[in-house]
Amino acid sequence: MTAPVTTPETAAPAAAGQPFEPVILGFTCNWCSYRAADLAGTARTKYPYNVRLIRLMCSGRMEPEFILEGFARGADAVIMTGCWPEDCHYRIQSVKALRRFLFLRRTLSDLGIEPARLQRFYASAAEGQRFADEMARIVAEVKALGPIPPETRVALAEPPAAPPAAAEPVEVEA
Amino acid sequence: MTTEAITPAEADAVAEAKPRYKLAMYWASACGGCDVAVLNLGMKLIEFTERWEPVFWPAAMDAKRADVRAMDDGEIDVCLFDGGIRTDEDAEMARLLRAKSKVLVAFGSCAGEGCIPGLANQRSIEAVFAAAYDPELNDVNGGTPNGPWGSPYGELELPTLEVRLRTLGQVVDIDYLVPGCPPETERIAEVLGAVTAALDGTGPLPPKGAVLGAGTSTVCDECTRERGVKTIKEFKRIQTLAEVDPNLCLLEQGLPCCGPAARDGCGAKCPAAGAPCIGCYGATQGVKDFGARLLSAYASVVDASEPEDIERILAGLPDTVGQFYRFSLAASLLHGGRS
Numbered sequence: 001m002t003a004p005v006t007t008p009e010t011a012a013p014a015a016a017g018q019p020f021e022p023v024i025l026g027f028t029c030n031w032c033s034y035r036a037a038d039l040a041g042t043a044r045t046k047y048p049y050n051v052r053l054i055r056l057m058c059s060g061r062m063e064p065e066f067i068l069e070g071f072a073r074g075a076d077a078v079i080m081t082g083c084w085p086e087d088c089h090y091r092i093q094s095v096k097a098l099r100r101f102l103f104l105r106r107t108l109s110d111l112g113i114e115p116a117r118l119q120r121f122y123a124s125a126a127e128g129q130r131f132a133d134e135m136a137r138i139v140a141e142v143k144a145l146g147p148i149p150p151e152t153r154v155a156l157a158e159p160p161a162a163p164p165a166a167a168e169p170v171e172v173e174a
Numbered sequence: 175m176t177t178e179a180i181t182p183a184e185a186d187a188v189a190e191a192k193p194r195y196k197l198a199m200y201w202a203s204a205c206g207g208c209d210v211a212v213l214n215l216g217m218k219l220i221e222f223t224e225r226w227e228p229v230f231w232p233a234a235m236d237a238k239r240a241d242v243r244a245m246d247d248g249e250i251d252v253c254l255f256d257g258g259i260r261t262d263e264d265a266e267m268a269r270l271l272r273a274k275s276k277v278l279v280a281f282g283s284c285a286g287e288g289c290i291p292g293l294a295n296q297r298s299i300e301a302v303f304a305a306a307y308d309p310e311l312n313d314v315n316g317g318t319p320n321g322p323w324g325s326p327y328g329e330l331e332l333p334t335l336e337v338r339l340r341t342l343g344q345v346v347d348i349d350y351l352v353p354g355c356p357p358e359t360e361r362i363a364e365v366l367g368a369v370t371a372a373l374d375g376t377g378p379l380p381p382k383g384a385v386l387g388a389g390t391s392t393v394c395d396e397c398t399r400e401r402g403v404k405t406i407k408e409f410k411r412i413q414t415l416a417e418v419d420p421n422l423c424l425l426e427q428g429l430p431c432c433g434p435a436a437r438d439g440c441g442a443k444c445p446a447a448g449a450p451c452i453g454c455y456g457a458t459q460g461v462k463d464f465g466a467r468l469l470s471a472y473a474s475v476v477d478a479s480e481p482e483d484i485e486r487i488l489a490g491l492p493d494t495v496g497q498f499y500r501f502s503l504a505a506s507l508l509h510g511g512r513s
Contacts, residue, residue, distance in 0.1 A: 064466035068507040085479065092479075099473035102484045107469060107494040111296070111508055152508060 022076035022142040026051040026135070027066070029059045031089045032124050033081035039128030047132035048139040051079065059083070060093025064104045067118065071108075071152055077117040077142040081131075084122045094122075113152065116141050195251040195373055198230040198242070199281070200271055202264035203291050203339060204257030208282035209233035211356035212254070218363050225370050239267070245274050252369060254281040254352075258288050258504060259340040263333035272346040277369070279386070283355035285342040287456050287464075288504020290355075295338045295503055296495060302335070339504045350380065352387045355454035355501060358440055361387035388439030390459040393451045396442035397433055399423045404475035409490030418448045425450075425475070428490075430497055435461065435468035454501050463507045465498030 028034040034055045040047065056062060059082025067078045080101055088094035101120045109115050119138050123131045201209060213219065213234065229250060230237045253275035259265050272278050283289035294302050303318045319325075321334045342348055352365055365387040371377025380386060394401070401423045410428040412418065424431040424445055432453030433445060444451050457464035478484045491497050499506055 064470050065461075065463050065507070068463055068466050072507045072509075095479045096474055098481065099476050099478070099484050100470055102481060103469045103473045103488060103494075104466075106488055107465065107498055110493070110495045113508075 020143060020147060022050050022139065022147070023074065024051045024077045024079060024139065024142060025067075025070045025075045026053045026079040026081060027059070027062055028053055028055050029061075029082045029089075029094075030055055030057045032083035032087060033059075033122070033131065035125035036081075036123035036127045036131040039125065040132045041128075043128050045128055045132040047135040050139050050142075051135055058088070058090045058093045059097035060088075060090055062097055062100065064100055067104060071113065071117075071148065074148070076145075076148045077119065077138065079135075079138060080118075080120045081123055082120075084124055087124060113148070114145055116145055117148065192225060192374065194225055194227050195370070196229045196249065197226040198250045198253040198271060198275065199228070199233065200230065200253065200255050200257075200267060201233060202255070202257030202267060202285070202342075203260035204282070204284045204289075206233060207356040208254075208256035208284075211282075211354075211359050212362055214359040215363055222366055222370075226366070239270070242270055242274055247273050248276050250275040251373060252277045252279065254279050255285050255342055255348075256282040256356075258284040258291050259336070259342060259345045260291060260294075261333035261335055265336065265340075265345055268342055268345045277349045278342075278346065279350045279352055280342040280348045281352045282357055283353060283454055283456060283501045286351050286353055286505070287502040288339055288341055289454075289501050292339045292341075292502070292504030293496065293500070295509065299335050299337065338509065341505050344504075349382055351383075351385045353385060353437060353455045354388070354440065357387055361439060385437070385459075388437050388455055391438045392458050393433040393436040393438050393440065393442050393445070393453075393455070396438045396440070397423075397445045397451075398442070399445055402426060405477035406472075406475050406487065407477050408487060412449065420448065424448075430472070430491060432468060432500075434471040435464050452500055456502055456505075464502040465495075465506055468498050469494075 028037060034053070037053055059080060062080055067080075070078050080097060082094045082097055083089065085092075085094045085098070098120070101118070105115050105118045108118055119141075121130075121134045123134070199209060199212065209231075210233075215222065228235055229245075230242050250271070253271045255268065255271060255278060257264065259268055280286045284291060288295070297305075303320070307318045319330075319332050321332060323330045323332050343351075352362070354361070357365075368377055368380070368386070372379040389396070400421050404423070404426050406425070406428055408428050409430050412429055415427075415429075418424070418429070419427055425433065429450045431445065431450035433442070433451040435457060436451050436453040437455040437458040439455055442451070453464060453468070457467060461467045476484060476487050478487055495503065503509075
């Protein structure tokens with residue numbers, strides 16, 4: 001039996017009085033940070049359950065579009081993780097991911113989304129504990145920030161109302 | 175551009191042989207540049223009127239909203255709609271023209287992706303009014319014109335601003351999109367020619383949602399400047415350069431050019447003239463978010479690997495939203511941050 005998965009789109013807004021549980025997307029690379037998450041799992045290291053991990057082959061595969069779409073679909077925060085720069089399996093892609101992260105964080109900040117909602121850290125395949133600690137830190141930070149403003153969640157917004165009958169009574173115009 | 179002289183009798187024969195289609199053109203929140211681009215067709219426009227009868231075109235002829243309301247649904251064959259949807263009147267006209275038109279075309283950058291007026295989506299209506307009607311600068315009539323307004327000339331009912339600018343496609347169903355700010359005149363002629371042929375049944379009908387009058391690649395593909403290995407150590411402003419290399423890629427010279435993300439079709443006129451592409455043809459095929467694609471391209475060629483160095487280079491772009499979303503903020507994934 002599997003519990004229903006809460007995606008950003010199906011996450012219910014926190015009821016009044018209920019503690020805010022953020023929905024966070026986490027992108028991992030195949031070779032380091034995903035292995036770190038795996039290690040945290042096999043070692044039974046506990047960390048908050050708010051993060052939904054998505055595995056990419058490399059953090060350099062991370063397109064800024066993925067992150068923006070995550071926010072548009074209601075994620076409260078997005079985490080980019082990857083190999084330490086000197087360990088990247090695809091040479092300099094981890095550095096390119098760092099540049100994209102910095103460019104995007106500035107742009108999001110200019111668009112009114114707090115920089116802390118876009119996070120990044122490195123974790124090697126041996127750093128399961130670090131992975132869990134960083135996740136706990138980020139979840140605490142995002143909880144302190146509160147939910148992302150509803151106007152950012154445009155993808156969830158209702159489509160524009162159906163047009164009223166076009167043949168309105170003719171108005172008198174000059 | 176010359177047209178063969180034909181006698182009125184011949185013209186009548188041609189008109190009899192081929193149907194004359196009804197054309198509408200409307201401006202919502204726009205500057206009017208798209209209408210001027212169509213008028214720029216010159217003699218070509220006169221030729222088009224042999225096959226096209228303008229029935230509603232506020233920029234060029236006298237016809238009122240009531241005339242459109244009196245039409246049957248689907249009576250207009252093609253409506254070129256330019257301008258974004260910023261006021262309740264724009265939205266009403268969009269719905270009205272959608273109902274009355276067989277083919278509705280989002281014409282130009284405003285209707286397609288919000289364009290410059292869409293940049294106001296970063297601010298609230300109050301902030302927009304505060305900027306536009308600063309009492310110390312230009313408050314000559316008293317108050318801000320929004321909805322009912324007791325003007326010195328009598329009671330007026332003016333359109334009210336909606337919370338953000340929407341693209342035409344975000345308000346009604348659109349059939350085609352013609353990008354550009356404004357669309358290049360020669361491409362407009364191509365589009366009108368192709369649409370005429372499609373309606374005549376002598377040419378293919380483009381699939382719904384197609385982008386007409388533009389390519390599927392990027393402005394870089396059309397640009398004739400030399401491209402080498404890009405390594406940017408600093409973003410520069412064109413005013414600060416003593417000289418722009420006439421042959422080398424502008425991005426390689428540190429000028430923030432939008433070519434890598436922008437759709438081709440314009441002929442890369444700006445880079446050819448020594449000015450960086452500003453991306454007015456919108457995101458190229460398959461790209462959901464212009465800004466995300468452009469910043470990704472810039473990030474790939476920045477020559478720095480330490481966070482401080484990257485931040486220092488990034489500081490050369492003081493207005494990231496204006497740089498990455500100059501024309502496309504209203505159509506971007508985050509819609510400019512306002513729903």
